[in-house]
Amino acid sequence: MDERIREHARTLVEWSARVEAGDDVVVSVGMDAHELGVAVAEQLGEKGATPVFTYSSGELTRAYRLAHDGAFEAADHELALYENADVVLSLRGGRNTSATADVPSETRQQAARAEQAVREARMNTDWVSTVHPNRSLAQQAGMAFEEYQQFAYDAIVRDWEDLAERMALVKDVLDEGSDVRLVTADTDLTMSIENRVAVNSAASVAYDSHNLPSGEVFTAPHATEGEVLFDVPMTLNGQRVRDVHLTFEDGVVVDYSAGQNESVLTEIVETDDGARRLGELGIGMNRGIDRFTDNILFDEKMGDTVHLALGRAYGSNFPEGHEDEANESAVHADLITDVSEDSRMEVDGEVVQRDGVFWFEDGF
Amino acid sequence: MDERIREHARTLVEWSARVEAGDDVVVSVGMDAHELGVAVAEQLGEKGATPVFTYSSGELTRAYRLAHDGAFEAADHELALYENADVVLSLRGGRNTSATADVPSETRQQAARAEQAVREARMNTDWVSTVHPNRSLAQQAGMAFEEYQQFAYDAIVRDWEDLAERMALVKDVLDEGSDVRLVTADTDLTMSIENRVAVNSAASVAYDSHNLPSGEVFTAPHATEGEVLFDVPMTLNGQRVRDVHLTFEDGVVVDYSAGQNESVLTEIVETDDGARRLGELGIGMNRGIDRFTDNILFDEKMGDTVHLALGRAYGSNFPEGHEDEANESAVHADLITDVSEDSRMEVDGEVVQRDGVFWFEDGF
Known part of the structure; x- marks a missing residue:
């Protein structure tokens, strides 16, 4: 593993989220954030925390929302997950920053209203959002992949x-x-x-x-x-x-x-x-x-x-x-x-x- | 999308799991089962069910377990998720069927004991396990990828x-x-x-x-x-x-x-x-x-x-x-x-x- 990924994970778990032994942690892994997910899993193992890994993909969100009639319901099981979590770590990084571009804004708003309680439960945890530098984000930045990686780690792995x-x-x-x-x-x-x-x-x-x-x-x-x-x-x-x-x-x-x-x-x-x-x-x-x-x-x-x-x-x-x-x-x-x-x-x-x-x- | 993936998802959601409007569904997505995840998300949207997507990867499991001291704890937040779920769909498919090969069997057993309650809660739902035919599984079968896809869909998409x-x-x-x-x-x-x-x-x-x-x-x-x-x-x-x-x-x-x-x-x-x-x-x-x-x-x-x-x-x-x-x-x-x-x-x-x-x- 690229040692910078491990440093990123350590910064996230130790400095940012202050994870401790026994913490119940939700880790949201973006489709193209797998490598950071591995490094975070390792850090959580070292801390003696207990993770659940969720999968975050604009492509799944899009497919679900476009197929739905718009009367979205609250997710009781998801709410229970976050209400029982101490820490939520979001490892962002898809393969296409425009993955949900054709979801109508009305559909987005309907879905967001149904997700209100889950969002609030998540905000009541020690939550931290980060991004795994990947090719999609490099493209958005107009940069080569390796160039973008160095840019991102210079911003993330600091004193x-x-x-x-x-x-x-x-x-x-x-x-x-x-x-x-x-x-x-x-x-x-x-x-x-x-x-x-x-x-x-x-x-x-x-x-x-x-x-x-x-x-x-x-x-x-x-x-x-x-x-x-x-x-x-x-x-x-x-x-x-x-x-x-x-x-x-x-x-x-x-x-x-x-x-x-x-x-x-x-x-x-x-x-x-x-x-x-x-x-x-x-x-x-x-x-x-x-x-x-x-x-x-x-x-x-x-x-x-x-x-x-x-x-x-x-x-x-x-x-x-x-x-x-x-x-x-x-x-x-x-x-x-x-x-x-x-x-x-x-x-x-x-x-x-x-x-x-x-x-x-x-x-x- | 390959229409066979959509047929697979429809068979899973309709025939296998009998998903209905309002069902709270957990969908476990393997690292290399993304395409099936998209198709399942679409089917769940059509049904008016409410999904949470979890991420299943032997690489994350391995990293976590190897770093842990072995005194694994029960996951209260994961238990709450499954206790509030009606249906659990496991879309298996990693990129390496030997991803956890070097986790000692004692560590596996320790982890399995800590996961007992979660496993039972999952078994109390309408759960169904399937596999997304991918290159790793084709390799295990000693088959070309396209050949393996056809093999798998012949077994899955049936009357x-x-x-x-x-x-x-x-x-x-x-x-x-x-x-x-x-x-x-x-x-x-x-x-x-x-x-x-x-x-x-x-x-x-x-x-x-x-x-x-x-x-x-x-x-x-x-x-x-x-x-x-x-x-x-x-x-x-x-x-x-x-x-x-x-x-x-x-x-x-x-x-x-x-x-x-x-x-x-x-x-x-x-x-x-x-x-x-x-x-x-x-x-x-x-x-x-x-x-x-x-x-x-x-x-x-x-x-x-x-x-x-x-x-x-x-x-x-x-x-x-x-x-x-x-x-x-x-x-x-x-x-x-x-x-x-x-x-x-x-x-x-x-x-x-x-x-x-x-x-x-x-x-x-």
């Missing part, structure tokens, strides 16, 4: 403890601050982060962070004013969207445009009231990620980037008892801007990041 | 209703009869089947038959006398065994030999007291199976064959309330003899099968 300490510095500044200003050549945006709690997303359930890789600090801004250009191309609703430009007044999008597929942006902002407000401000701090690969799990964590999401906010960004104040929306659309050049971020008027470099880093 | 009716004739004769005599060039064996119930194993839970393909009628003989030669090679305990010869007196093996790997036979008959008695007499009636492929799921169902098993008997062969009279043993070793030539089977002195042909068939 997470060290990164968590650096991210804690940024979290502290956001927790103490009230106003954030982001300035680039085409952006000048101010947001309030008063009464918000930043999350140090260090790829571990111990940090309330459920993705591997991670490496961002995020909060839930409000009272947004100004304009912002997102110069990183994104796939939204299955379509490539470029150069999204948003203008905010009093926290709400009052004007928007995109250089490509603007209609997707229209769909998003017209979903509901919450879709015109920001749900997230995220600061990418994973310097193991050195390029955009059209995969949000990696793109939004990249060092030298800042992302904002239209729509739903996370309850974890609110003080205890105030989680229900989070912006509500059926969408959460992440948009990314490159801050490596001609940029600065200020918190209460103090520059904390300039041209991608934080105040505590060399070269600031 | 099961018609075969069930023919098998019912044989079941009736066995249920009414008291003594069976099997005679070939090297065999003359008499067995009592008094107070036994024959099972019409028609590949459907409606017939208490849980394998697809099936196609045998079996009962639990006792008071065996005489000698028998099994001329079909078998893989027992991972080794190839040929020309097993057994001599019975008063129901017990008093002499045995094998033309190859006799030590495996010694291991089996010395396991426990029950291992020296017969647990099963099975009459193969699936004429879709035209050759031996070193896979018991197919071999013992082949038309023109009779098999006997040393060891454990099935409770289903005993009248209600008498299931505990079944021969007990830790082993159930099937041995097969070819009856296509120079053979006859008598029930209470009446010939019911001659040279493989039954009394109700043309050419008898």
Whole structure:
């Protein structure tokens, strides 16, 4: 076995999910994530945990949903599985990222409603999602397979403890601050982060962070004013969207445009009231990620980037008892801007990041 | 999709498992059974059943068991899954039939003990096991892949209703009869089947038959006398065994030999007291199976064959309330003899099968 796969599994089981002896674990194995499944099985054996392996394939999901009449029912047996699980590890990786492309969105929504209870039970476990770098994901990234493997392991197999300490510095500044200003050549945006709690997303359930890789600090801004250009191309609703430009007044999008597929942006902002407000401000701090690969799990964590999401906010960004104040929306659309050049971020008027470099880093 | 895969899935879901709308189904998908998984997902969608897909791979099992210290624990979450399931469909098919070859037998036994409750919960569902014909199984059979596919679908996609009716004739004769005599060039064996119930194993839970393909009628003989030669090679305990010869007196093996790997036979008959008695007499009636492929799921169902098993008997062969009279043993070793030539089977002195042909068939 490629030793990097074993390191990935060890990072997932030990750092991310904090698996202990006796834990009942569900491992969801993607069709093309088998090798990582073997490595995770080995780690779980070493820990003395007890796994059930489930199979995740867009092709099976598609076949089932297309053949069904749409009156999907709740899965009592699946619910029982997750209600009795301590940990859920999702090893993503199919052979075709478009495997469910022809499932009508109405069918998706019907199925999602029936799966609500199972989804909530899964979220009540120590769950972590990761991806096994495979040829399908390499293709999506426009990279050779071996090149993509190295890219992915650089992002995943890291000194997470060290990164968590650096991210804690940024979290502290956001927790103490009230106003954030982001300035680039085409952006000048101010947001309030008063009464918000930043999350140090260090790829571990111990940090309330459920993705591997991670490496961002995020909060839930409000009272947004100004304009912002997102110069990183994104796939939204299955379509490539470029150069999204948003203008905010009093926290709400009052004007928007995109250089490509603007209609997707229209769909998003017209979903509901919450879709015109920001749900997230995220600061990418994973310097193991050195390029955009059209995969949000990696793109939004990249060092030298800042992302904002239209729509739903996370309850974890609110003080205890105030989680229900989070912006509500059926969408959460992440948009990314490159801050490596001609940029600065200020918190209460103090520059904390300039041209991608934080105040505590060399070269600031 | 190959239309035969769809037919296989339809046979499994409709004829074998009798899946109905609202059923909670667990589908175990082997690493190399993905295509059948897609077809089964489609059938379950059409039925309006609710599936959970689990992943079955000898490679994951091996990695887990070898890394574990051996003190395996019961899986509460897996137990909850099966206790809440109506139907379990196992789609077998790995990429290497020897995937767990180096797991010590002690480790296997430790794991099996921890899985006892889960196994029982699974047996309490309408469970059916089948195999997806793949390259690994073709290799085991010594056949080309396309040749093996056709072989497997000939055995699986059949007019099961018609075969069930023919098998019912044989079941009736066995249920009414008291003594069976099997005679070939090297065999003359008499067995009592008094107070036994024959099972019409028609590949459907409606017939208490849980394998697809099936196609045998079996009962639990006792008071065996005489000698028998099994001329079909078998893989027992991972080794190839040929020309097993057994001599019975008063129901017990008093002499045995094998033309190859006799030590495996010694291991089996010395396991426990029950291992020296017969647990099963099975009459193969699936004429879709035209050759031996070193896979018991197919071999013992082949038309023109009779098999006997040393060891454990099935409770289903005993009248209600008498299931505990079944021969007990830790082993159930099937041995097969070819009856296509120079053979006859008598029930209470009446010939019911001659040279493989039954009394109700043309050419008898």
